[in-house]
Amino acid sequence: MSDISSNSAEERAINASQMKVSDTDVAIDVVGMHKWYGDFHVLRDIDLKVMRGERIVVAGPSGSGKSTLIRCMNRLEEHQQGQIIVNGTELTADLKRIDEVRREVGMVFQHFNLFPHLTILQNLTLAPIWVRGIPQAEAEATAMHYLERVKIPEQANKFPGQLSGGQQQRVAIARSLCMQPKIMLFDEPTSALDPEMVKEVLEVMISLAEEGMTMICVTHEMGFARQVANRVIFMDQGQIIEQNEPETFFSNPQHERTKLFLSQILH
Amino acid sequence: MAVQDNIAGPPRTAFYNDPVIRGIFYQLVVAGLVIAFLTWIILNTAQNLAAQNKSTGFGFLFETSGFGISFTLIPFDRSSYYWQAFVVGLLNTLLVAVIGIIFATMLGFVLGVARLSSNWLIARCATVYVEVIRNIPLLLQLFFWYFAVLKAMPAVRQSFELPLSIFVNQRGIIVPRPLPDFEIFWVAVTAVLALVAAIAMVVWATRVRTKTGHYPVVVSRASRIAGLIVTFGVGYLAISLLGTVVPALSLGPVFPLIGALVLAGISLSPYGRYGRVFIGFAIGWAVANFLLGGMFAGLGEGIIVLGAALVALGIAWTMLSADRRSAATEGKLPLALPVLIVIALPALVYWVTGASLAFEIPVLERFNFAGGLQLVPEMVALVLGLTIYTAAFIAENVRSGIQAVSKGQTEAASSLGLREGDRLRLVVVPQAMRVIIPPLTSQYLNLTKNSSLGAAIGYPELVNVFMGTTLNQTGKAIEVIAITMLVYLTLSLTTSAFMNWYNARVALVER
Numbered sequence: 001m002s003d004i005s006s007n008s009a010e011e012r013a014i015n016a017s018q019m020k021v022s023d024t025d026v027a028i029d030v031v032g033m034h035k036w037y038g039d040f041h042v043l044r045d046i047d048l049k050v051m052r053g054e055r056i057v058v059a060g061p062s063g064s065g066k067s068t069l070i071r072c073m074n075r076l077e078e079h080q081q082g083q084i085i086v087n088g089t090e091l092t093a094d095l096k097r098i099d100e101v102r103r104e105v106g107m108v109f110q111h112f113n114l115f116p117h118l119t120i121l122q123n124l125t126l127a128p129i130w131v132r133g134i135p136q137a138e139a140e141a142t143a144m145h146y147l148e149r150v151k152i153p154e155q156a157n158k159f160p161g162q163l164s165g166g167q168q169q170r171v172a173i174a175r176s177l178c179m180q181p182k183i184m185l186f187d188e189p190t191s192a193l194d195p196e197m198v199k200e201v202l203e204v205m206i207s208l209a210e211e212g213m214t215m216i217c218v219t220h221e222m223g224f225a226r227q228v229a230n231r232v233i234f235m236d237q238g239q240i241i242e243q244n245e246p247e248t249f250f251s252n253p254q255h256e257r258t259k260l261f262l263s264q265i266l267h
Numbered sequence: 268m269a270v271q272d273n274i275a276g277p278p279r280t281a282f283y284n285d286p287v288i289r290g291i292f293y294q295l296v297v298a299g300l301v302i303a304f305l306t307w308i309i310l311n312t313a314q315n316l317a318a319q320n321k322s323t324g325f326g327f328l329f330e331t332s333g334f335g336i337s338f339t340l341i342p343f344d345r346s347s348y349y350w351q352a353f354v355v356g357l358l359n360t361l362l363v364a365v366i367g368i369i370f371a372t373m374l375g376f377v378l379g380v381a382r383l384s385s386n387w388l389i390a391r392c393a394t395v396y397v398e399v400i401r402n403i404p405l406l407l408q409l410f411f412w413y414f415a416v417l418k419a420m421p422a423v424r425q426s427f428e429l430p431l432s433i434f435v436n437q438r439g440i441i442v443p444r445p446l447p448d449f450e451i452f453w454v455a456v457t458a459v460l461a462l463v464a465a466i467a468m469v470v471w472a473t474r475v476r477t478k479t480g481h482y483p484v485v486v487s488r489a490s491r492i493a494g495l496i497v498t499f500g501v502g503y504l505a506i507s508l509l510g511t512v513v514p515a516l517s518l519g520p521v522f523p524l525i526g527a528l529v530l531a532g533i534s535l536s537p538y539g540r541y542g543r544v545f546i547g548f549a550i551g552w553a554v555a556n557f558l559l560g561g562m563f564a565g566l567g568e569g570i571i572v573l574g575a576a577l578v579a580l581g582i583a584w585t586m587l588s589a590d591r592r593s594a595a596t597e598g599k600l601p602l603a604l605p606v607l608i609v610i611a612l613p614a615l616v617y618w619v620t621g622a623s624l625a626f627e628i629p630v631l632e633r634f635n636f637a638g639g640l641q642l643v644p645e646m647v648a649l650v651l652g653l654t655i656y657t658a659a660f661i662a663e664n665v666r667s668g669i670q671a672v673s674k675g676q677t678e679a680a681s682s683l684g685l686r687e688g689d690r691l692r693l694v695v696v697p698q699a700m701r702v703i704i705p706p707l708t709s710q711y712l713n714l715t716k717n718s719s720l721g722a723a724i725g726y727p728e729l730v731n732v733f734m735g736t737t738l739n740q741t742g743k744a745i746e747v748i749a750i751t752m753l754v755y756l757t758l759s760l761t762t763s764a765f766m767n768w769y770n771a772r773v774a775l776v777e778r
Contacts, residue, residue, distance in 0.1 A: 076678050103684040113679035116775050117697050127683035133480040161775055179683060
């Protein structure tokens with residue numbers, strides 16, 4: 001944040017860190033949340049308040065419950081104790097509330113999960129047409145707009161199987177954006193990609209952050225965390241161990257476990 | 268020089284090392300061998316037949332057969348020709364195949380879905396069914412159904428009597444024979460047209476929904492009215508049926524009428540689901556009472572009514588929880604309209620044209636039943652055996668198809684806010700069908716070919732009538748076997764042609 005260089009990525013980082021974060025508007029509020037898989041206690045007493053406009057990166061060793069945490073936020077997984085309130089709606093077994101939350105929360109998966117039997121355009125318009133009841137022509141116009149944003153409008157009529165991994169993941173992001181969500185969840189979006197394709201996906205995510213999207217991102221891309229996040233959360237064994245601004249988190253980690261983790265992934 | 272040669276073209280090879288020339292050579296050798304083999308077989312057969320003074324040719328088809336067939340779809344007697352025997356056999360094969368395919372598909376899909384049920388008991392029952400049935404030879408199962416079940420039924424005079432004048436005995440199942448008059452034809456035509464119209468309406472409404480974001484106004488208004496009419500009709504039925512269980516409620520025709528009006532009114536209010544649950548409860552109670560009464564005739568009436576009420580409460584509870592789980596139905600096309608079209612239009616024509624459908628009730632006479640339609644035990648056993656056997660395989664195809672759609676697909680659809688029905692319809696089923704259809708077609712083929720085992724229990728299908736009796740009487744082995752093989756080959760090739768067309772149509776595009 002302090003030193004200014006000619007590197008455009010660095011300039012972007014400055015832009016991003018100056019992004020407005022709301023002080024009062026809570027996007028996601030997780031209070032005393034526990035989750036078990038059978039006897040296995042996956043998430044222990046999670047407390048997390050995400051403000052509107054925040055960009056949060058969740059890091060931690062595998063099996064620490066990072067993915068499970070964000071999957072609880074749109075109830076792909078159910079929690080057994082505590083509260084999760086998303087956009088003011090508490091997630092319970094009530095399907096109406098779950099639908100309400102899912103309409104406003106987009107999710108991007110590690111393995112893209114595009115619908116292989118539909119064209120890219122159909123992938124993008126499916127939910128707007130059937131969930132929001134938007135006329136087809138309008139939905140297609142929106143879809144083309146977002147395809148241009150992720151820089152692949154020429155692929156609109158191809159099938160997912162014909163695209164590279166990076167392109168597929170950008171389509172997946174565009175698919176979520178077509179529902180015009182208030183919050184985006186990313187579950188290791190670059191882990192299944194070839195190294196040279198990681199960049200094109202990260203660029204899309206950075207531009208999203210610049211527009212002020214509330215984002216929660218599980219990732220091992222520490223460069224992305226430094227550049228975009230305004231908060232990094234470190235998890236281990238189902239608990240949030242440490243959270244801080246990226247600068248402090250990377251330069252001065254407090255917890256032993258965090259130091260060990262950082263030394264392993266940053267070399 | 269050598270270098271220049273390389274630049275000019277590929278290095279020269281001896282012609283016998285050239286893969287192209289070698290390929291052509293081997294093809295010629297194989298073709299020659301095949302032609303030689305076929306020539307040898309044909310010449311040899313002709314020679315042997317000539318030595319036995321046997322004539323060849325298909326002239327025998329137009330000779331009188333001189334035997335009777337126990338079950339025929341077209342008129343056939345001893346004076347009929349062999350080609351008619353062939354047609355009888357073919358029709359009997361097709362009859363069993365078509366009925367078997369329909370029932371096996373229904374049973375198989377139910378079992379396949381049941382194996383994936385989260386209900387432990389249902390899933391285990393389905394697993395046991397599949398594992399037991401598919402590991403027992405089909406012929407054994409046919410013998411079981413024919414000898415151990417159907418032939419063990421009581422003699423004619425002690426027939427089991429089922430409701431609706433259906434009788435079961437050693438000679439098969441005897442059901443009332445429908446006696447349609449001419450006007451029924453128009454009712455049938457209307458029924459088909461109504462079905463087509465209902466499907467077309469749903470397809471059109473769905474298209475408009477996709478294009479404009481909402482269902483056409485005409486359709487949604489008509490749907491609301493149809494919903495009212497259906498609720499009224501079903502409510503009337505439910506309350507009338509309730510009268511059969513609780514005699515105090517059968518207060519003449521006015522009471523169900525008022526009740527049905529109330530139920531239709533409730534369906535407009537936000538408490539509509541309680542009306543539906545009540546209807547489910549009433550019908551469930553009456554049906555369960557009827558069935559339990561039939562099964563445990565020995566028990567007291569009070570116990571049966573109580574047991575039936577418990578069953579009905581279970582149904583009501585299931586409906587209530589299912590209803591709660593499928594909240595948010597604003598954008599959904601109600602089923603009432605197509606249902607009403609399919610039922611009401613033919614009913615209207617039936618009433619307007621004054622058509623009547625009478626039934627000839629079977630009556631027990633001194634030695635046998637007079638009237639009615641007799642389903643021979645051979646056919647019942649064959650249909651039962653084929654259905655139950657093939658359904659086990661179809662269940663596995665269905666299960667594998669559904670499981671082949673990765674969990675990520677459902678998750679992605681959920682995260683986009685698609686509701687369960689839409690997830691299944693738009694994402695899971697289209698992908699599962701791609702996996703299910705090809706093996707399903709080969710199960711249909713298997714069922715058709717396995718119907719030839721009917722010969723073992725005396726069902727007069729193609730192999731029994733034509734390759735059995737006809738072949739024995741005429742001795743035209745080559746011709747008869749060739750015709751029979753041709754029939755099965757045609758059936759198989761038609762099915763696989765369809766399968767290839769379908770596969771090409773739904774194949775995923777990759778690269």
